[in-house]
Amino acid sequence: MPEHASTGQHGSPAREVGAFLRRRAEQISQRWADEPLFRTVFTVSRDEAVEAGRIVVDALAQVADTDQVHDPDAAGFTVVREQLSRMGAARSRAGFTTAQVSNDVDALRPPVENLLVADLPDEPTELVRDCTTALTVLMGTMRLVVLETALSEGQALIERQRLQLMEVATPVIKLWDGIVAVPLIGTLDSARSQVVMETLLEAVVDQHARFAILDITGVPTVDSLVAQHLMKTVAAARLMGAECVVSGIRPAIAQTIVQLGLDLGTVITRASLADALAYALHELGADIINATPGGAGHR
Amino acid sequence: MNHDLSGPVTGHVPVLRLGDVLLVTLQGDLHDSTAQQLQQDIGETVAGTGVSGLVIDISGVEMVDSFLGRVLAEIAARASLLAARTVVAGMRPAVAITLVELGLTLPGLRTALSTEVAMDLLAGSDPASRSGGPRQESR
Known part of the structure; x- marks a missing residue:
């Protein structure tokens, strides 16, 4: 040296x-x-x-x-x-x-x-x-x-x-009595999906929600990993006694899921958030009925 | 305090009968011997009284392992053999996440947010709608 x-x-x-x-x-x-x-x-x-x-x-x-x-x-x-x-x-x-x-x-x-x-x-x-x-x-x-x-x-x-990013990306929204929704935005990795799962389940407990809607309109692509995260969240919500609906599956994503051979069989899916909400309301016995076509507005 | 109680007192988990439903409330850790005793108690009570529903309230369970997951599944399977439907109520988020991570999604098990919802579920749902196993109102 x-x-x-x-x-x-x-x-x-x-x-x-x-x-x-x-x-x-x-x-x-x-x-x-x-x-x-x-x-x-x-x-x-x-x-x-x-x-x-x-x-x-x-x-x-x-x-x-x-x-x-x-x-x-x-x-x-x-x-x-x-x-x-x-x-x-x-x-x-x-x-x-x-x-x-x-x-x-x-x-x-x-x-x-x-x-x-x-x-x-x-x-x-x-x-x-x-x-x-x-x-x-x-x-x-x-x-x-x-x-x-x-x-x-x-x-x-x-x-x-x-x-x-994790804080801003996972708001849980109460849509109705007993219905909560999480609009997912951006790519889901395991850390983020963990946070999503935790916040969603906490919300299910806090709001006594019977239905939880996972809206994936803002998720650009769905691969097998993302699908697995979704399935996990759905399974966890089900264990707690809430039913989970996945909404916002765009045609391209549906195509990808089918081509990948992913089985979302046990998951209830709907095309849009509105459809998912309608389904949940129906299950809760709170159907939404259009006002009479005559336009009186009251039913 | 849980440790003091659950350690030496290899105790009983009370099995309460509320009309046509059995209510079992699990709290704290469930040990092997306790779980075995519980399974036996539930089996005997269901067979002896002919109830049609069983509610297992696990809102007091903070920690879970594969053992408890298996016990729940076994209890449900036994009860369904004895013509009673099982609802697991009040699972905490952390417990649910752990079970899912362990791969125990308990597909045959019915769940409810709280004991109240579970009671409604058992009382309100049509007996013929869905059930796992051979269940009739006899016995």
């Missing part, structure tokens, strides 16, 4: 780099302020960019002091993690890919390296080389930290949106 190799009158190369970073913090942050990564994030004032660069340099120096140049979980990084992720996020928002952000971070290395070499003119070349290696490793680790935070940020966003 180069960073542990030469320990003569000097400290380890990593410590040497740490000392150098502290010595030249001002210059480094000045140069970094001109790099795209800092320039695009701190557009208002250059001083702010320099200040931010300083904080990062300090953190790097601290990491170097503790000899943890290769460890992205080093304590020193925690201080600047938020700062780095903010910069990474700003670049991503500007439409840059993760790889480009990574290159931006990498672009911070050459200026520091030049300064480092210039700073050690009288030292043996071996030590200079070791120091440069340690610096490169350190910068690489920082690059890793930036990417890590950027990725976890994206992951958190996806997770948040997934939960939001």
Whole structure:
């Protein structure tokens, strides 16, 4: 390991780099302020960019002091993690890919390296080389930290949106005394169908519903998996004593179901939500009768 | 508190007779011995009294496993052999989901939202309409 190799009158190369970073913090942050990564994030004032660069340099120096140049979980990084992720996020928002952000971070290395070499003119070349290696490793680790935070940020966003999607996508509507309906919209995956099933069954209990209508007008395609989810929901509702009607099966979907050879035999299906409602009302003994054709309106 | 009761007291599940209907209310966990005892009690009572309906209220059951699912199916099958229709009432959503996930959809079993609905179902429905098994009003 180069960073542990030469320990003569000097400290380890990593410590040497740490000392150098502290010595030249001002210059480094000045140069970094001109790099795209800092320039695009701190557009208002250059001083702010320099200040931010300083904080990062300090953190790097601290990491170097503790000899943890290769460890992205080093304590020193925690201080600047938020700062780095903010910069990474700003670049991503500007439409840059993760790889480009990574290159931006990498672009911070050459200026520091030049300064480092210039700073050690009288030292043996071996030590200079070791120091440069340690610096490169350190910068690489920082690059890793930036990417890590950027990725976890994206992951958190996806997770948040997934939960939001689940919340908005499953309203249970009371259509009549004892009749509830769930209009399903979008593709059903197992997680979503689980939520649908739970909310529907809860509604069945709360509303004392004898009929539950699953309207799949908004479901673009039905494959065997979606059909299986539907069957499960229907079976669970039946176990609780409610009857489940599936409505909104468009001709194309009916065709697909037949072609796939899916057996919805035990499930009551209707073409539209209106038909399903009419069926449920009829079963409840609440038939809807048109007013007399004469137009008197009262019956 | 359920644990204290159901542990040592390998007790009885009461089988109540309400007119022409037997009412069994399950609460908490059902252990093997209790389930066996219950099946026996129900069988004897149905045979002895000649009731035409059996309501099993499981609204007090929070947890379910394949065992309970099988017990329910067996009770219903036995009762139908003895000419009584079985209705399972008040199943909780979580229990229903678990049973479905276990693949136990209990196709031959009638269900109702609550005991009240189950009673109506047994009282109101035409005896000839649908039933599983050989059932006549005799015995």
